[in-house]
Every structure is written in structure tokens, then in C-alpha cells.
Amino acid sequence: MNKKFTVPFALTLAAVALVGCSSNKTKVEEIKPNKLPKIVQAKTLVPVFFEHVTQTNKNDPLRLQMGADNGVIFFVDPKGYVEAYKGKQRLWSTKLTKKHGLSAGVEVGEGIVVAGNEKGELFALDETSGQIKWAAQLSGAVIAPSHIQAGRVITVSNDGNVYAHDVSTGQQLWTYRLPNVSFSLRGRAAPVMLDPNNVLIATSNAYVYVIDVISGVPRLQRRVAVAEGRSDVQRLNDISGDPVMMGQYMVTTSYQGQVAVTDLAQQQVLWTQDASSNQRPEVIQNKVFVSTTDGKVIAYDLMSGQKLWENTQLLHRNLSNPVMLGSDLVVGDYEGALSLLDPNTGNLIGRSNTKGQVTSLRVIDNQLYVSTQKGALSVWQNR
Known part of the structure; x- marks a missing residue:
């Protein structure tokens, strides 16, 4: 195994x-x-x-980020709470789990607030009331925020599985297995929207995948960084920072690798510069x-x-x-x-x-x- x-x-x-x-x-x-x-x-x-x-x-440090929608601020407490504030007024506070805290979130969109924990539990709350709409069990820890797009909640577990759940019901719609990486940094990039139909997934072996958000079918994979060294630590080149799209150009950084700009329309790397990030x-x-x-x-x-x-x-x-x-x-x-x-x-x-x-x-x-x-x-x- x-x-x-x-x-x-x-x-x-x-x-x-x-x-x-x-x-x-x-x-x-x-x-x-x-x-x-x-x-x-x-x-x-x-x-x-x-x-x-x-x-x-x-x-x-965990990937616990704040979110906002319609003037309401949402955030996670590592002990397992998700809270919503309007100005100084707390609108709601919801305890998600009694046994385990939270390790990633929040992400807000399409009427829900999403957070996850190291036991692979993914939670979706109603944005207005804070009530838990659904929960799902993933195969690995959730250490990066999910992404919400086209009625899907896209989440990457730390064992390399990409999941899509229905925003309203939590039904698992598809999964995609990324290549296994035996040695990596403690961290993972969050999924990022490429366009209305596709999502970008960056991996711990310096590859980026384009996956159809509706079907889960991979459309493209490309290596965007290379690291050299004699030891496993020296060869680490994880993409832990989220990729960024600017028109047809994808910008990525990697640990002990390069800053790279890839022209996805031409499917070729436009340039790279050595820089570890x-x-x-x-x-x-x-x-x-x-x-x-x-x-x-x-x-x-x-x-x-x-x-x-x-x-x-x-x-x-x-x-x-x-x-x-x-x-x-x-x-x-x-x-x-x-x-x-x-x-x-x-x-x-x-x-x-x-x-x-x-x-x-x-x-x-x-x-x-x-x-x-x-x-x-x-x-x-x-x-």
C-alpha cells in the first residue's frame, strides 16, 4: 500500500x-x-x-481563510465552529463536530458555506441560517479550502482524490484520482476556476490538471515546474499556492521550483523564472x-x-x-x-x-x- x-x-x-x-x-x-x-x-x-x-x-498553520458575501463575513474557528457576522453583530454560530476540529475553509458561494477537517469530513451550511445542509466523508484529510462552481463543491483530499458534490444535496457526483506522491510539503493548493466549464487542480508533483467541472473528465495535464537535488527534501517542488488565471495565461509558483506562466490556449509554457514559493x-x-x-x-x-x-x-x-x-x-x-x-x-x-x-x-x-x-x-x- x-x-x-x-x-x-x-x-x-x-x-x-x-x-x-x-x-x-x-x-x-x-x-x-x-x-x-x-x-x-x-x-x-x-x-x-x-x-x-x-x-x-x-x-x-492551517488553511483557514475568511470569506464574505452580501456584506456578511464568514470564518472558521479551528475548534469546530463556523460563524457569520454583519458588522459587529453575530448572525449565527454553528458547531460542526464534537470530536474533531476544522482544518480548512471557509469557502462561500451559491448559498452555502463550506469547511472541512483532518478526518476527511466535509460540511456545507446554509449561508443565511447556519444550519448544516449536508456532510460528506472523504478518503483523506481536507487541508485546502473547497471551490464552489456550477452547482458543484470541488474538494481535493490530502490523499490525492478530487471530489465533486452537489451544492444542494451533498450527493457525490464524481471523483478523480491524482497520481500518488510519496513525499510532499504539508499543504495543498485549492481548486481554481479556469472557465465556466472547467476547474484547475495543482498537485504536489508540480503538475496542473484541467478537469471538466460537470463530468469530472480530465481535459489537460501539464508539468509546470522542475526541481533538482540529491535528497527527497531538495527535490520537493510542490505547488502549494493556488494557481492564478489571467485571460488565457495561468500563473503558478512552486517550492524549490519556478514561477511559470503557461499559455493554456497554445498549451505551452510562455516563460519560467527560478524562484521558490x-x-x-x-x-x-x-x-x-x-x-x-x-x-x-x-x-x-x-x-x-x-x-x-x-x-x-x-x-x-x-x-x-x-x-x-x-x-x-x-x-x-x-x-x-x-x-x-x-x-x-x-x-x-x-x-x-x-x-x-x-x-x-x-x-x-x-x-x-x-x-x-x-x-x-x-x-x-x-x-
Whole structure:
């Protein structure tokens, strides 16, 4: 029986930092994060919502993201609750499971809120009332948010099975088995819409699959990254950050691999640049923004792959995914700093602070949704 071994991302950094000091001894090279630089006339963000939930394991942060729909904010508590707020008013709070907490979610769409846990339990709640509409048992842990599209809830379990459930009833409509990967990071990209008929699934072996959302029939598979090395750790090249579509172009990042732009209409890779990242890239106005595993923030031209700028002021600060909020590029770090950068130059132009390592940034309706390892959930907007 094939077994899959997952490695927490923090441990992989320690593993690749090992340096020999004798024939029978090794030590971990200490890497100190850069101190936050001072910013003259710094811009700040305005907080508009804050709530605190249970903190998660620092070495294994979960994919717990906030969601919003029609002015209502939805979020997950790792202990098993899903809650909805309108401003400061709590509309409902639902306990999903007594025995197990939640490890991924939320995703909101088509009238439901979806979350899952490490026991493979997938839950759908009515968006308005918070009542559980249905629950399904998957074959592996749910460690990435689901995706809702065309009446389907698309979920990838950690053992490599892709599931489609009916939005209304929870009936399992199809499954697709991804190739087995025996050694990977503890993380998985969420499914992403390619077009109204197809969904993108990125895998732990640097492949991306296009699957028909209605039938579950695969339409395309393509490798988008290559990693080299002598050990299993050195050859890790997972796509843990969600792919991003910009017209016919798909942008992907991979750990110890490349930033790649693939022209899906021509079914060929347009360009690649060596850069290690386990975070979702941001693509705005023909620019690709990437936060790397060593703390660089880099901008590339979407069509040519030319490096436009590189910021190294936040090295080794365990950066989150970058996002565009209005005219500013925002990235979070391990101390809860939300750094604002000029997307044209890469210069630091502002900062705000939350509590704990930033694990997820999303922009919904021009507001910034922030989740942290310490359970600080907040919404911000430009001043």
C-alpha cells in the first residue's frame, strides 16, 4: 500500500539549512529575519472588523481563510465552529463536530458555506441560517479550502482524490484520482476556476490538471515546474499556492521550483523564472507578484517574464501571499506586520499590524481579509 509522507514547511527550511561541521555532526544554520525598516511618512490601513478565534499550531498553520458575501463575513474557528457576522453583530454560530476540529475553509458561494477537517469530513451550511445542509466523508484529510462552481463543491483530499458534490444535496457526483506522491510539503493548493466549464487542480508533483467541472473528465495535464537535488527534501517542488488565471495565461509558483506562466490556449509554457514559493502569486495589470520562501517580494512582466523589481527588505520574515488592495501591494509576515509596497517600484510605503503570523490574505470587495496563526481575524481598508 502506498503511503504519503507530508513535511511541515517549517521543518523543510530547517532541513535544507543543515550544514556539516564534522564527519559525524551537523548543525542547523541560524537564519535571523530582517528587522522591519523604518518608513518615512508611512501609509496605514484602517481596521473595520476584528474577531479572535482559537490559535493553530505554529509549525503547521492551517488553511483557514475568511470569506464574505452580501456584506456578511464568514470564518472558521479551528475548534469546530463556523460563524457569520454583519458588522459587529453575530448572525449565527454553528458547531460542526464534537470530536474533531476544522482544518480548512471557509469557502462561500451559491448559498452555502463550506469547511472541512483532518478526518476527511466535509460540511456545507446554509449561508443565511447556519444550519448544516449536508456532510460528506472523504478518503483523506481536507487541508485546502473547497471551490464552489456550477452547482458543484470541488474538494481535493490530502490523499490525492478530487471530489465533486452537489451544492444542494451533498450527493457525490464524481471523483478523480491524482497520481500518488510519496513525499510532499504539508499543504495543498485549492481548486481554481479556469472557465465556466472547467476547474484547475495543482498537485504536489508540480503538475496542473484541467478537469471538466460537470463530468469530472480530465481535459489537460501539464508539468509546470522542475526541481533538482540529491535528497527527497531538495527535490520537493510542490505547488502549494493556488494557481492564478489571467485571460488565457495561468500563473503558478512552486517550492524549490519556478514561477511559470503557461499559455493554456497554445498549451505551452510562455516563460519560467527560478524562484521558490509556496504562496499564491498575485497578477494585476500585466504584472506577476511573488513572495518567495526566503522573504523576497518580486515583480515580473506577465508576458515576457522580465524581472521588474525585487525587494529584499523583508528577508526571512516568512511572508504570506501578496495581494493588491486598491493601488497598494500588501504582504504579511511572521510577526503580524502588514507591509505596503508600491507595485511599480517595490518600495515599502506603509505598514499596519495585526497579531500573529499571517497565514492568509484575501481581497474581497476592495477590503483586505487577514487570518493569522494566533487566531486574529481582521478586515482592513485603505485610509
